[in-house]
Amino acid sequence: MADESHQNAVFQCRMCGRCCEGRGGIVASPEDIARLSAFLHLTSEELVARYGEQTGGKVKIRAGDTDCCVFFTREKGCTVHEAKPAVCRAWPYFRGNILDSESLGLAKAFCPGISPYIRHDDFARLGREYLRENKLLASNPACEATALILP
Ligand code: SF4
Ligand code: SF4
Numbered sequence: 027m028a029d030e031s032h033q034n035a036v037f038q039c040r041m042c043g044r045c046c047e048g049r050g051g052i053v054a055s056p057e058d059i060a061r062l063s064a065f066l067h068l069t070s071e072e073l074v075a076r077y078g079e080q081t082g083g084k085v086k087i088r089a090g091d092t093d094c095c096v097f098f099t100r101e102k103g104c105t106v107h108e109a110k111p112a113v114c115r116a117w118p119y120f121r122g123n124i125l126d127s128e129s130l131g132l133a134k135a136f137c138p139g140i141s142p143y144i145r146h147d148d149f150a151r152l153g154r155e156y157l158r159e160n161k162l163l164a165s166n167p168a169c170e171a172t173a174l175i176l177p
Contacts (some may be wrong), residue, residue: 036140036144036148036149036152036153040138041103042138042139043094043098043100045136045137046103046104047095047098048089049089050086052086053084053086053171053173054085054086054087055111055164055170055171059074059085061109062110062111066109083168085169087111112162112171113173116157116162117137118137120133121174121175121176123149124149124154125150130146162174163176
């Protein structure tokens with residue numbers, strides 16, 4: 027789940043949990059791993075062994091028994107909200123949605139938190155601001171989420 031209520035005109039998370047479903051999409055960068063480890067009182071190695079999986083050279087948060095992110099529960103939502111990975115905090119301002127209006131259209135259909143009225147150029151401008159202000163932009167495709175690397 028993304029941060030609630032940032033830039034309300036564009037996005038307000040409805041806490042539906044849809045973006046926490048599925049397997050293997052959540053990249054955890056070295057910074058994310060350090061933050062999650064501290065939050066859960068684990069070493070980085072323990073965190074990765076217990077909750078991560080290596081895919082294509084990157085660490086990703088694995089799915090639990092219900093095919094949702096292992097940190098997601100229906101009762102509580104994201105159980106690591108305060109320490110969740112950058113890619114979760116960045117949604118819906120992913121590279122594809124910022125660069126491509128069709129991608130934003132698909133994201134609107136998927137995520138009820140994105141305003142259906144927001145124009146793509148406004149979304150892209152505000153999204154870049156949000157990512158920059160919150161230090162969510164990435165630069166290392168070897169270990170960070172490609173979705174957070176912008177030209
Ligand atoms: S870390 Fe939290 S916000 Fe991110 S996918 Fe998992 S449950 Fe959802
Ligand atoms: S799909 Fe959108 S509205 Fe639903 S939890 Fe994720 S960010 Fe929030």
